[in-house]
């Protein structure tokens with residue numbers, strides 16, 4: 001992961017410690033993430049970690065842009081969060097359907 | 105209908121067990137009482153939340169600490185006395201939750217300040233890092249300046265941060281001895297802690313609250329404050 005991606009070097013604070021991504025860098029990362037997600041959706045991939053090979057094949061450019069714009073820890077976090085969000089929404093939908101049935 | 109005298113006119117309206125004035129008064133006080141009871145109920149509920157943590161001995165959430173702010177000035181729990189504080193734990197290298205919550209916090213602070221009476225105690229927005237190795241004062245200064253000019257960013261040694269997290273019941277998972285250039289994530293609380301001018305915990309405001317709802321909760325607690 002991260003191979004070939006040339007991340008811009010982080011800015012350095014006045015005491016020499018690297019500064020966290022700022023607002024602009026964050027939104028660039030989120031944008032690249034959403035484009036990558038869009039590609040995964042199109043190819044029916046939920047878990048891009050488990051389906052690593054397929055994701056690398058069908059979303060190569062999007063994946064590279066995602067990794068180029070986000071720290072590696074963020075990339076992993078977002079890939080996992082995508083799965084967690086999906087499961088959460090599924091559970092909510094299920095509860096809603098069950099609730100609707102109870103009312104009937 | 106015409107009345108012969110003013111007297112007669114008056115007596116007509118005054119007579120009877122349910123004169124119009126009494127009726128209006130009754131209605132008004134009735135409505136007033138409903139509002140008063142509602143207000144009292146809400147106030148008592150807030151008081152219950154606020155008092156639940158006071159009790160005997162040490163407060164359950166919060167407590168004394170000594171850290172430094174983003175300008176390298178010492179900042180301790182004593183600096184919170186006499187003021188309300190909204191305390192948030194996070195870290196600047198956070199991928200998404202912290203930035204969203206800090207934008208919300210900035211909005212809350214502005215909403216509360218815009219409508220708080222002049223007599224109300226001040227409200228301090230405080231960000232305590234859970235990642236002291238990377239969040240030095242200089243890093244916090246540049247990070248927080250993008251959210252609100254009044255944010256107070258606190259950092260310290262790994263041990264100091266561990267202790268303050270413990271006092272605020274924040275799960276602390278940050279490894280000790282990490283290098284500043286390392287890439288990792290840390291756990292932190294997702295709540296805003298509202299602390300009163302005594303330094304006692306009042307209420308936790310969560311992600312489900314909009315800035316407007318949160319501001320209303322804070323203002324209600326501030327309005328209850330009498331000292």
Ligand SMILES: [Cu+2]
Nearest residue numbers: 194198201202
């Ligand atoms: Cu965070």
